[in-house]
Amino acid sequence: MAESYKQSEKKEAADAPKRKFIHLLDEEEVEVKRLDSEDIEDCVKVMRKCAFDVTEVEVGNIIAYGKSFGATVNRMLVGVGLAWPARLDLESKKITSGEANALYMEDPAVLLAYEGRGVRRILLKEREKEAVDSKLKYTIGYLYEDIPKGDIAGYITEAGSALEKLYLSEAYEFFRTEKGILAFKKVV
Numbered sequence: 318m319a320e321s322y323k324q325s326e327k328k329e330a331a332d333a334p335k336r337k338f339i340h341l342l343d344e345e346e347v348e349v350k351r352l353d354s355e356d357i358e359d360c361v362k363v364m365r366k367c368a369f370d371v372t373e374v375e376v377g378n379i380i381a382y383g384k385s386f387g388a389t390v391n392r393m394l395v396g397v398g399l400a401w402p403a404r405l406d407l408e409s410k411k412i413t414s415g416e417a418n419a420l421y422m423e424d425p426a427v428l429l430a431y432e433g434r435g436v437r438r439i440l441l442k443e444r445e446k447e448a449v450d451s452k453l454k455y456t457i458g459y460l461y462e463d464i465p466k467g468d469i470a471g472y473i474t475e476a477g478s479a480l481e482k483l484y485l486s487e488a489y490e491f492f493r494t495e496k497g498i499l500a501f502k503k504v505v
Contacts, residue, residue, distance in 0.1 A: 379423070396425055400422045405454075455504060
């Protein structure tokens with residue numbers, strides 16, 4: 318009897334709608350979801366645990382653009398990738414006002430227990446897809462680290478943060494601005 322119960326359970330699982338999962342280490346699965354107003358409180362908690370100084374109003378305003386994503390494991394939010402439309406002027410190497418041609422990506426917030434498991438890359442790729450779907454030309458983000466003069470890519474290879482190395486591995490280009498190093502990638 319227990320055998321037939323297990324078989325019917327397997328059949329029900331096979332008939333269930335397929336969900337988009339990306340496998341992590343230790344056979345945990347991460348699901349990526351577009352963030353909405355119901356996620357604001359959880360996003361703020363994750364971001365504060367990752368040393369971001371944010372308010373619910375700030376996070377809510379960004380989520381309202383509809384271009385931010387979260388990574389969940391067992392329905393628990395473990396990573397937040399906020400993003401919003403922006404305008405990149407490549408000539409002046411600045412983010413300016415005007416019609417958006419880029420998706421600005423805030424540094425992802427990933428809970429310490431999920432560091433090193435690919436959550437940053439998952440959130441980066443999802444936001445890049447969003448930029449393409451939104452017909453934007455670029456994805457951009459600031460690297461606030463004080464990178465010494467000279468070859469930025471060389472420095473990142475030797476001593477960069479996980480996020481900087483991720484940008485480098487995903488073919489981002491870098492240039493110095495008054496506000497720090499701007500990473501950008503043409504996605505269209």
